Amino acid sequence: MTEPRIAFKAGRCFRREGTNFVDVDPTKGAIILQNGEDGLLHFIWKNRSTNTVEEDLILFPMDATFVKVEQSAWGRTYVLKFSSSNQRHFFWMQDADPSRDVEFVSNVNRLLTDPQTVPIWFAPGYNPGEDAQVSSSSAPTVATPAEADLSQAGPSSQSSGSSNPYNATPEQLAQMQQILASLATPGTQTMEPELSLTDILTPANLMPLFHSHPELVQSLYPHLPPDLPSPPSEEALHRIISSPQFRAALRNFDQALRTGLLGGLVRGLGLPEEAGTGIQAFLRAIKEQAQSQSGGGDDTDRMDTAE
Numbered sequence: 001m002t003e004p005r006i007a008f009k010a011g012r013c014f015r016r017e018g019t020n021f022v023d024v025d026p027t028k029g030a031i032i033l034q035n036g037e038d039g040l041l042h043f044i045w046k047n048r049s050t051n052t053v054e055e056d057l058i059l060f061p062m063d064a065t066f067v068k069v070e071q072s073a074w075g076r077t078y079v080l081k082f083s084s085s086n087q088r089h090f091f092w093m094q095d096a097d098p099s100r101d102v103e104f105v106s107n108v109n110r111l112l113t114d115p116q117t118v119p120i121w122f123a124p125g126y127n128p129g130e131d132a133q134v135s136s137s138s139a140p141t142v143a144t145p146a147e148a149d150l151s152q153a154g155p156s157s158q159s160s161g162s163s164n165p166y167n168a169t170p171e172q173l174a175q176m177q178q179i180l181a182s183l184a185t186p187g188t189q190t191m192e193p194e195l196s197l198t199d200i201l202t203p204a205n206l207m208p209l210f211h212s213h214p215e216l217v218q219s220l221y222p223h224l225p226p227d228l229p230s231p232p233s234e235e236a237l238h239r240i241i242s243s244p245q246f247r248a249a250l251r252n253f254d255q256a257l258r259t260g261l262l263g264g265l266v267r268g269l270g271l272p273e274e275a276g277t278g279i280q281a282f283l284r285a286i287k288e289q290a291q292s293q294s295g296g297g298d299d300t301d302r303m304d305t306a307e
Helices: 098-113 130-136 159-163 170-184 203-212 215-223 234-242 244-259 263-267 273-277 279-294 298-303
Strands: 006-015 021-024 029-035 041-047 052-059 064-068 077-082 088-093
Touching: 006 098, 029 098, 064 098, 088 098, 203 215, 203 234, 215 234, 234 244, 244 279, 263 273, 273 279
Parallel strands: none
Antiparallel strands: 006 021, 006 029, 006 088, 029 041, 041 052, 064 077, 077 088
16 A cells, blocks of 8 residues: 555444434544555545554545535534445544544545545635534534434535535536536537447447357356356346446446546556556557457457547
8 A cells, every 4th residue: 555645533433224323433543545556546444443444445536425414413424425336434523623624525525536636735724614613613522423314415415515615526527527628629520429338338239249259158257246146147147237236337437447547457457557548548458458369460450449
């Protein structure tokens, strides 16, 4: 692991089974964000009493946000939530001084959007969220609230974005990128439709491939969930590639490739680092790898992804 990009004191909360409440765990902990040797951002929770890492989440750019749970009566409960799944991780701030909560949360979200960004720290004495935190400053340091009502803390909750005007949402950043891309090519009347893995790796495209090349089913089997029936079958693969979980994971990977920050990850797949800089670069590297392994030649040139 590399040096931490940001770290602050925080404990965990756990959802009470069958309810919309979370209970606070008083264990002393810390949230740490750092870029791993795999080139991806790691969201780590460390137990400060034992100095052991108990959670290590690998995050793709723009897939997660760290937002305040507005239903918490105490006001210092936060949730890490994902756009690609319903997964939720709840935390509560443990620093006795709440004045830097907004600063930490803003930098966490900047890193979740772009792991290469440089954290921005407020000047001494300046804190845009100070007035909003006055009421929470009298809360007990350790005796945190027993529960927080999360009935409204679903995927559509974006309250933290409005409380901090310096923190753009992933949707706003995506719109800004599209605007800048259009401004960068003023002479272009029409743009080529952008390639998407979700449009390429569909059941309609993959199933004929599995049918005409049954050996692919066998070669993919070691990489599939272990609870699948054996021997593997086309039907089992069809269920997997049609499942919402697979489609969500594919959208997540597609979005991460578009950031151009997956060079370290694709090296583990035997691909050059350039393959992690975009969709076309990734597909081109896959094609070249397949050609080199099979000794393919000019007959595959018609599959050029640049077309």
